Amino acid sequence: MGDYLRNINWKHVLIMCIGNILAGMGIAIFKLAGLGTDPFSGMNMAVAAKLGMAYGNFQLLVNVVLLVVQVAFGRKFLGIGTVVNAVFLAYICTFFYYIFTGVMGLELVAMPVRLVALCVGVAIICLGLSMYQMPDEGVAPYDSLSLIMTDKWPKIPYFWHRMSNDVVCALICYFAGGVIGIGTLVTAFGLGPVIHFFNRHFTGKLLARVDGE
Template sequence: MQKENQIESKIRILLMVTGILLIGLCVSFLRIAGFGVDPFSGMNLAISGFIGWSFGNWQLVINIVLLIIVFFTVRHCIGLGTIINMVFVGYIADFICFLVNDVAQIHITMPLRIIALILGQFMASMGVALYMTADMGVAPYDAVAVIIEKATKGKIPFHIARVSSDITVVMIGVLFCIIGKNSVWSIVGIGTIINACCNGPMIQFFKEKVIKHLIRQK
């Protein structure tokens, strides 16, 4: 029994770490693609640019604020994965973008942008589904949809709550771009729309139809 528990713990940690790595890669791929980033990253890029902070530093601050709200509403969502996600995703994205743009100085052609967009969306949904399935805590922002679902007693299901929260943060990001006189298209584009509309349903799909099925097969 103890050996089985140890194996299960290792699998959960692997799912959590892989999921968070995919999310960090997703953010960087969407930034590199230039078609607009995911809603939460878009809001944070707009605000960090407006106040002159790095993306990673601002994302950590807003995650701490959200973590406090999560602590008092859906405390069961907090775990090791929560802390790792809120600390590392922003910095992973910054690091990958630094390698591609400043170190390798790769010329991103239109075909590469489209591939990056597709891979970024896939990584976003799969990454969130992986670390949510690991049940070691979710990122503060991902818990927002859980809070909404709980507050409405299930009348607003997770995937609808996720789409609603995504649209809200997109609007906040656009507002800060306008206030800061920055290009809205730097954070909002077809990639943002695809992510906002598809992320919730795709996360649900990966959780219920793919990941849990693979785990049961093992």
């Protein structure tokens, strides 16, 4: 444990933490738009309802299974970022959602405004996920799945792996009787490519500058 702490790149940790804050803010804006859930959450909600299980219990079960996969095939993706994302992301999202609705009193009614909020939310989520994943300080079990696949099949770009996982989750959600909203489709097909864009054109360059490369 002591060796692990001594080897931590705290500049990378700072970028990872900022990424989680941005992701939480983006999720709050996405939620404010009210146009559907992300594929992973939607899948868990739909299957939990189908099985008569509590959503939280089923999602915990899925995360445990994915954590086993992460430990077996992607142990290098475990780290402080895994804990930060698992423990704090939901609270960050709740905080920003309270600011937007409780403090600022925002209520989006007009569809064009909701669509703009959806796009802004997705863009911020993607920037946040890029900044939280690329520093290599650990990621959550579901996010690690795409990275493990990219390591296994490096000739296939990351965004195809991410998109395939999100689309599979959306399909399971649909066939389990869940609701597929515009936001679900946008995130299923859009997260991977936009995260890949930020990886190449922003976060990668930021990390290179921080590392003095």
